[in-house]
Amino acid sequence: MVVCGEDGLAHRLAAELRGVYGERVTLVVPPNERTARPPVVGRARAASAALFDRVVNAAVGSVGRGGGGAPTPGVGGAADPRRDGDLVWEATEPTEAVLAEAGVERATALALVYDDDETNIRAALIARRLNPGLRLVLRLYNRRLGQHIEELLDQVATLADRDGAGADASTTVLSDADTAAPALAATAVAGTSKVVQTEGLLLRAVERPPAVSGPAVPAGLCTLALLSAPGTDPASDGPAGNGSDGNGEQEPRLLPDDEEVRRAGGRAAIVLEQVSSAGGPESAAPARGVGGVPLASLFSRRLRWSLAGSVGCVIALAVALWLVTGTHPLRAFYLTLLDLFAIDDPAIGQSLGRQILQLLSGLVGLLLLPVLLAAVLEALGTFRTASALRRPPRGLGGHVVLLGLGKIGTRVLTRLRELGVPVVCVESDPEARGLAVARRLRVPVVLGDVTQEGVLESAKIHRAHALLAVTSSDTTNLEAALYARTVRPDLRVVLRLYDDDFATAVYRTLRAAYPLALTRSRSVTHLAAPAFAGAMLGRQVMGAIAVERRVLLFAAVDxxxxxxxxxxxxxxxxxxxxxxxxxxxxxxxxxxxxxxxxxxxxxxxxxxxxxxxxx
Missing domain, CATH: 3.30.70 (Alpha-Beta Plaits)
Incomplete structure (x- = not known):
């Protein structure tokens, strides 16, 4: 299998294929990856560690800067240097020569996980022509374009398979942002469901406290996982599938049987809450406040009370005129409006009560004029700024503060709004791609550097429910989390950290310093790589949910x-x-x-x- 990429996802995916599935892997990376320290992509698995030892050694003998390359004799054997399949090829971009040298013509699957959509699409078109029976996995952020590209490449593979050999030349388009966003959003919000959705199927998983798990789980629900016992470090990575890490501490148990569930006293569980039909990929609960400008946002609270008081005075004067003069109620209301708007119809020669009511109506009309003018000006101002970013309203509380509106942050924001969770975003870049989404969803945004004093306070961090830091900078996320903890020691904090070892160290330190607060660290590559690896193996991986620091995959299998x-x-x-x-x-x-x-x-x-x- 061939993996082409330029960031941590490529390294994580290569380790996943080699260490978990035992596949032979050729990794194509930019030239500077040879001297740079590869990102840490996992805990000590012997197979994945051996993979990186081999690929780094192989990189010493590989060339191909800017084009193709070939290993030098002595790396993997002079006769067939790709004998073990674990090689690193260096190239600035995946051109036809590079893909050919990497063995795409003989490969089973190719993953294109560059951060640029255009690079992945161009390489996929070349690879499909070189090997029509190749299984393709593309990383694309643009979902609509991804659907069209998937259909196009599948059609090419079908036409090329004229002899009916039935090669598994599938094309799968995935997004690391879409894969990781549900887990990040669910981690930040206690009690919300973890959702995996594809085609016409909706899978919904929810965490239940220990009192509801075990025998008390409602009938018809299957238990997907048993979480760590209270007091156990969920950041530890013991052997997968075991209930203990060797030190007597219980680890999360994925897919337990009924007997294990019955014996799991005191352990929370993730159970399947619903498997039902959905109306398609966009059938999730709609975000609130997306369509139109609500009436309440046109006028301030004080102005609405003023208008209501004026209407009440008009009604009271009309009723009084009806009772005093005996006029028909509709005529009494009409005369009151004439008096209110100073239309010339003086009550000369009429009763004293009628004259007094006319004077009162004129006075109320004078008071109503500035109120009407203020309403018109405020409404015009609201419509004029409807496309501008909203500021956090006064008295806001129980919300999630989301740091960063890049690719991951935008997907997380959409997921949180689908769940109906109030959000306040913080972004330093006024040109960030997620600002348009925040404006469309009418989500409050604070523009500013989160490391500067007063920015988190503007996002009402002292009244927030959780802080979700998903910027591309580990130090920024960590600094924001530490500062937020000084404001709210019990605040729930979720960090997106690139390095797994660093994430574990941060988690343990924050847990020791703030034992009563919930801290979680998540790596996007850690959450996304299993889905990409499963797709390379020819399965339609529908999604994944994080179970503490493990991952549970959902796939469609024939x-x-x-x-x-x-x-x-x-x-x-x-x-x-x-x-x-x-x-x-x-x-x-x-x-x-x-x-x-x-x-x-x-x-x-x-x-x-x-x-x-x-x-």
């Missing part, structure tokens, strides 16, 4: 060719700690006794190793 699934019932196909069948595509109910046949396509929740075993 039953045909899988002896672990074919001919078995849904209950028999379950393997604790590896995978669980959640539903059949196209059906909203899946009975445990249903027998899986060759034509079925099932949705499974699986660990990374479990998904590899399904091969």
């Amino acid at each position: 039953v045909a060719g899988h002896p672990q699934l074919e001919g078995r019932t849904v209950r028999e196909a379950f393997r604790a700690g590896s995978w669980r069948v959640l539903a059949l595509e196209g059906r909203t109910d899946t009975a445990p006794g249903h027998v899986l046949t060759r034509g079925d396509r099932v949705v499974v929740a699986a660990t990374r190793r479990g998904l590899a075993e399904l091969r």
